[in-house]
Amino acid sequence: MSNSNPAVVLLSGGLDSATVLAIARAEGFACHALSFRYGQRHASELRAARRVARSLGAVAHRVAGIDLRVFGGSALTSSDLAVPKHDAVEEIGGGIPVTYVPARNTIFLSFALAYAEVLGAFDIFLGVNALDYSGYPDCRPEYIAAYENMASLATKAAVEGGRRLRIHAPLLHMSKARIIERGLALGVDYALTLSCYDPTPSGATCGHCDSCLLRAKGFQELGLADPARR
């Protein structure tokens, strides 16, 4: 895998972004993984991202520090809001959940764009999904298309080189079971990933947040056990 076909892959360390990294690599990209230290309640997410980047052959992995707590407003970054817990997927409510972080994907993609510009890359991979996260405005196809359009006007490389920037969201329309199937075929070890919104400091999952439940249901549909750490 040479560095002549570089791509930036946003990597949280969860199931979705690990699968996206495997897909980008299978498509022949030299993958530069990018994670964020953004005031998550626990650093176990970043440890998972490091494990995943290493195991799936990313050529680099950078962690950018950003302060999303300065604005508050989400259960994922504020200690005042509790992460909602349920016993089954069916209990997950509609609408935009409190785990939504304001403008998070917009901010993450903007850093990916900066990294892409420095690398001379024109491809950014992102693990958004419009089925499971229909309540998140920044997980919708029309948002991704509008971001790509803006990004193609935003950078020196895009303007001087006349090349469009591409935002790849290969999971956009896939069910969790199909995502897992695809990842397993590409050799993803899901035991290394961490999808939980509210893990213990040591990285064990809560088993009851929206993310844990959606993931467990995906494995269940395939007749497999979720290797997530309990």
Place this chain on the structure above:
Amino acid sequence: MSNSNPAVVLLSGGLDSATVLAIARAEGFACHALSFRYGQRHASELRAARRVARSLGAVAHRVAGIDLRVFGGSALTSSDLAVPKHDAVEEIGGGIPVTYVPARNTIFLSFALAYAEVLGAFDIFLGVNALDYSGYPDCRPEYIAAYENMASLATKAAVEGGRRLRIHAPLLHMSKARIIERGLALGVDYALTLSCYDPTPSGATCGHCDSCLLRAKGFQELGLADPARR
């Protein structure tokens, strides 16, 4: 000035963003100023932003910490690249200068979007200028329009409320002299601002970077002395 008409104003502490803050306030917005600690060579820029926010009646001023140095690639954030110095405006070269920070406006606007979402604001003010900074891709009108389109699809408030987000760039087509004229009419004290790319630690200007030269020329055209600290 009530908080019922909130706006986010990106404030660097330079001449342009100070003028934009004065314009936003004159238009009746309750202005929430937003600055960044992004690995600038000197913190004097943030001190200028604080002075300006206070003097122009911002209802709040937040500083978000972000790490743009993780990617390198600009004379403004990298200690390996020198800020270019000249003796006259005419010596400023064409093309994209080394003082360009990759995706900077995209990143700054993304944080402004998060802040706007938390505040319930639909207006963001930005001091970009397409005349003086024609070499910067993210200072062009088509970029601002594309960003506004993306932002209107990106947030909970925009989706649920059905309201478009507006990116105001009131200086986009104004010369430096006109910007200064407008700001003086609105009571901006330009002695409080700092526009230099390479100030001393105490906040004195270099007088020879692109930004210092463009600013000096603006005052000169109006037959005024630049009150910048030397």
